[in-house]
Amino acid sequence: MLFSLVVHPLSLGTVTCLVLAFALFATSLPTNVEKGRRKVVHVLEDDTGAVIVQTAPGKVVTHRGGSITLPCRYHHEPEGSDPNRIRIKWTKVTDALVFEDVFVALGLQQRVFGSYQGRVSLEQNGPGDASVIIHNITLEDYGRYECEVTNDMEDDTGFVNLDLEGVVFPYYPRVGRYKLNYQQAEDVCKEQDAILASHAQLHKAWLEGLDWCNAGWLEDGSVQYPISHPRDQCGRKDTPAGVRNYGYRHKEDERYDAFCFTSNLNGKVYFLKRFKKVNYAEAVKACVRDGSVVAKVGQLYAAWKIQLLDRCEAGWLEDGSIRYPIVNPRTRCGGPQPGVRHLGFPDLKFRIYGVYCFRSNEENVNGVVGKPTRRPGKNSKDIQMNTTTTKTL
Structure with a gap:
């Protein structure tokens, strides 16, 4: 028998498993949204007992490169049950009814999957804690996660949303x-x-x-x-x-x-100070000589938004576009609104500008910062075409 009821103090005689996914250390929904939602308990009963799940809306927030706890707790009766028979599984919801395995634990045995290897572990903050910690957060980690707790007879789930600044x-x-x-x-x-x-x-x-x-x-x-x-x-x-x-x-x-x-940078974007302006190929070489690479568009936006990079000088970026970031608008710098100004995609060989470089905080395995930037058009996916569109964001 399956039915739903509004949350109230539990009155069932035998509770086999309780899973609570909640937004601990979370950014909760606005008050007016929270008031408009009812927390619902779903109860499934059969000859073996009852499973009760309570979930609450909310999300946890971090940034790229940070660490975050995805909170999930469970309660199992009787208290003397063998914890080694409890299975904890975390998956990421990548699409409707499509899940990506993240982490699974059965007693002392644990396994981490795919790109999460080396970055995910159980929090282990006392009995009934199924929370996991994700380290070195990537952009791809953004999304919705499912926590599933299973014993010999029953299982239930809760969901946590991971958001990024x-x-x-x-x-x-x-x-x-x-x-x-x-x-x-x-x-x-x-x-x-x-x-x-x-x-x-x-x-x-x-x-x-x-x-x-x-x-x-x-x-x-x-x-x-x-x-x-x-x-x-x-x-x-x-x-x-x-x-x-x-x-x-x-x-x-x-x-x-x-x-x-895009999110937080693991490095720094800067305008390379030079005595003369350069074409694209010269810009690439100039950044490499300075121990960096030409900055990507996403890196410039992150530097503008998060590091408050403000520079009223147009410069090359990795995709062959010309842009510059403005935090404090002024008349001579492209209008009254802050943003990243876009001056289009000029001729790579004959137009000259400054250049924005990116220097990573970490060296690669060979001890060299970053890697040389390819010239747009060398890859078959790139299509060369000159445009003069100007757009201010």
Whole structure:
């Protein structure tokens, strides 16, 4: 028999297993949202007893490179039950009904999967603690996780959302606007030290003032764009501000821009001071001579948002674009709003600018910082085309 009821003090006689996933050290939902939700208990009864699960909405927040606890607790009766027969399993929800294994423990035996190896461990904060700690958080760790606790007869689950502090930025390649299918959008974000943004991340960016008139892919396969200042060329002036949604689009056949998300930098972006401006090839060499590499677009956005990099000088980036970050707007630096100014994709050989370099905090296994940046167009995925589009964010 399966039924639901609003949470109240437990009155069942025999409780076999209790799993509680809660947002410890978490950023809770706004009060008005919290009040609008009822916490529900689902009870499954059969001849063996009862399983009770309580879950509460919330999320835990960290940044790339940090550590975070995904909280999950369980209660098992009778108290004398053998803890070595309790199985704890963590998975990541990557899509509807699609799960990626993260961690599993049965007594003293533990196993970590895939990219989580060497980074995940049980917190072990007393009896009934199924929480795990993830170290050296990556952009790909963002998302929803499931905690499952199983004994010999029954199992139950709870969910925790892992959020990252960071910045969303729109992106289109040298070939021009609306040229990316979903897979290409995913690839270009990764190439620029980012991932495709989620709807929640884009919505937060819109609340913070992001205004962009071109639709872009999000990680769930939808196509959306944020409008803070409605105007006729962006869906009519008389429509309300908000995140416009085209819905889920065909991932292979349809083409749009991309909205990317990046987080904390493991290094530093800086404008390389030189006596003369350089073309792209010379910019690459200049950064390498300085012990760095040419900065990626995502790295410049992270430096602007998180490290408050403010520089009123246009410079080359790794993708062959020209940009510069403005924290404190002034008249001669591209308008009244803060943001990363984009001056398009000039000719790589004959146009000259400064350059933004990136120096990592960690050396690679050979003791060399980073690796040389490839020239745009050397890879078959890159398409060379000159544009003079100017866009201020």
